[in-house]
Amino acid sequence: MDTPFNLTKxxxxxxxxxxxxxxxxxxxxxxxxxxxxxxxxxxxxxxxHNYNRYPDPLQHQLKHKLAHIKGVPxxxxxxxxxxxxxxxxxxxxxxxxxxxxxxxxxxxxxxxxVSANINDVAFRKVNLTKEYQLDLEGIENAxxxxxxxxxxxxPNNPTGNTINRxxxxxxxxxxxxxVVVDEAYINFSQTKSFTQELAEYQNLVVLQTLSKAWGLAAxxxxxxxxxxxxxxxxxxxxxxxxxxxATQDIVLEALDQVDQVNGWIKQTVVEREKLVQGLYKLDMVxxxxxxDANFILVKMNDPRAVYAYLVSHGIIVRDRSKVELCEGCLRxxxxxxxxxxxxxxxxxxxxx
Ligand SMILES: *Cc1c(COP(=O)(O)O)cnc(C)c1O
Numbered sequence: 001m002d003t004p005f006n007l008t009k010x011x012x013x014x015x016x017x018x019x020x021x022x023x024x025x026x027x028x029x030x031x032x033x034x035x036x037x038x039x040x041x042x043x044x045x046x047x048x049h050n051y052n053r054y055p056d057p058l059q060h061q062l063k064h065k066l067a068h069i070k071g072v073p074x075x076x077x078x079x080x081x082x083x084x085x086x087x088x089x090x091x092x093x094x095x096x097x098x099x100x101x102x103x104x105x106x107x108x109x110x111x112x113x114v115s116a117n118i119n120d121v122a123f124r125k126v127n128l129t130k131e132y133q134l135d136l137e138g139i140e141n142a143x144x145x146x147x148x149x150x151x152x153x154x155p156n157n158p159t160g161n162t163i164n165r166x167x168x169x170x171x172x173x174x175x176x177x178x179v180v181v182d183e184a185y186i187n188f189s190q191t192k193s194f195t196q197e198l199a200e201y202q203n204l205v206v207l208q209t210l211s212k213a214w215g216l217a218a219x220x221x222x223x224x225x226x227x228x229x230x231x232x233x234x235x236x237x238x239x240x241x242x243x244x245x246a247t248q249d250i251v252l253e254a255l256d257q258v259d260q261v262n263g264w265i266k267q268t269v270v271e272r273e274k275l276v277q278g279l280y281k282l283d284m285v286x287x288x289x290x291x292d293a294n295f296i297l298v299k300m301n302d303p304r305a306v307y308a309y310l311v312s313h314g315i316i317v318r319d320r321s322k323v324e325l326c327e328g329c330l331r332x333x334x335x336x337x338x339x340x341x342x343x344x345x346x347x348x349x350x351x352x
Contacts, residue, residue: 005202007229010148010177015093020236025054055245058235062248065255070208072195072225078234081242083184083209083222084111086234090180090205091119093233094148098122102149103142105134107158107325109182112151127325132159132289134167143175150175153182155189158320158331160291162191172201178230180205185293187213187265188272195225202227212294213265216254219247268294272334278344286328295333303330306350313346 008016024038036042041052063074070077080086095102097120104112104123116123124147126138139150150171154163172179181194183206194206206225211217221243224234272291279285279298284306287299300306303321307330310317318331334340 005176007202007227007233010094011233012092012094012096015233015237018236021240023054023057023240025057026240049249051245053245055241055243055248057240059243059248062243062252062255065252066223069255069258070195070223070225072198075228076198076225076231078224078226078231078238079243080222080224080234080238082211082220083182083207083224084115085238085242086205086207086222086224087111087115087180088118089234089237090149090178091115091121093237094178095119095121100146100148101144102151103139103147104151105139107132107156107320107323108151108153109157109184128156128159130325132156132161132325133164134171136167136170139171140174143177147175148177149180150177151180151182153184154191155183155185155292157184157293158295158318158323158326158329159289159297160185160293160295161289162189162292165191168194172197172204175203178203178205180207182207184209184212187261188269188294189292191292198225198227202229205230210251210254213268214254214261215264216251219250221247221251267337268334271337271340272296275332275334275340275344278340279347282347284347284350295331297326297329297331299328300330301328303328306330306347309350310343310346315343315346 028037035053038054040054045051059079062079063077066077067074078086080089101122101124102116104125105128106125107128113123124142126135126142129135134152152163152168154168155161156163168179168181181204183193186193186208194204198204204226208223210219210221272294276288276296279288284301285298286301289297297320303319307317307319320326320329320331335343
């Protein structure tokens, strides 16, 4: 970048000028005994626990605990109703429909494209290389003055491999828009998180989630890590109470169980390598992409028939065989040892 990074220049005019919703709890923050400012039910909730009061819009307690676990200050953190909310906010804040564009690097997570379409924002696809790495030259050629965001998923879904760190750094150093690094599967990888590089790159947004390693997909809690300037944009746009009280309470409780989660991660990695070895013994398996995630992408003979056979035995994998660069591939999530054993057993006795 020859000029210093300028976030204001990237922002849409309507967001720059937006006066955000001011809630009752934004306007009064002290302690009080009678709260009759928010039209809540003063009696309580028809439950064992009370949920009659609106939750903390900025989730201070939760961020404090996450800051400790992630080694990132709370002020550099945004919490969303899943990381999908953070993805959508990025489009709404920075991309003018019909004018701006974003870069996607397929095969990758499908939600970036869906979110672009919902927001009527053009996307330019620059395929990964055959090794599932970034095509830096292709990306450079695809970027124009209206390119606002580049999405990079690492470890990548559905391929499972980590994207070369040096290549991501090259883009961070040369692109004037925001580089979104989606680390949904970082807990399963040996590589360092980009959350520790926020001071270095003003144009970096890192996404993580509690939906995978943490086992909390149903609670919907995604995280975005970025400069305080970017985080204030997120906070300006988000629905005031985007993280409900039940989620805040239950996640706070879950975050005390780091050891349990780390145990599952270790077990998943062991199971992943066992499953890879087991699958390679089967004639139908051609190739398995080395994975840093909790799933593997398996190239095999007649994937459609294998898929249908597994379905008929109550086992559902993800058919990616029609996806460009994933031809012939099924994506398989690492299950419990028992589930993995049954999968291998079914594939060993397959008769197609
Ligand atoms: C699963 C996944 C997510 C998680 O989304 P949530 O909305 O947080 O559940 C994000 N990015 C990628 C690449 C994923 O595979």
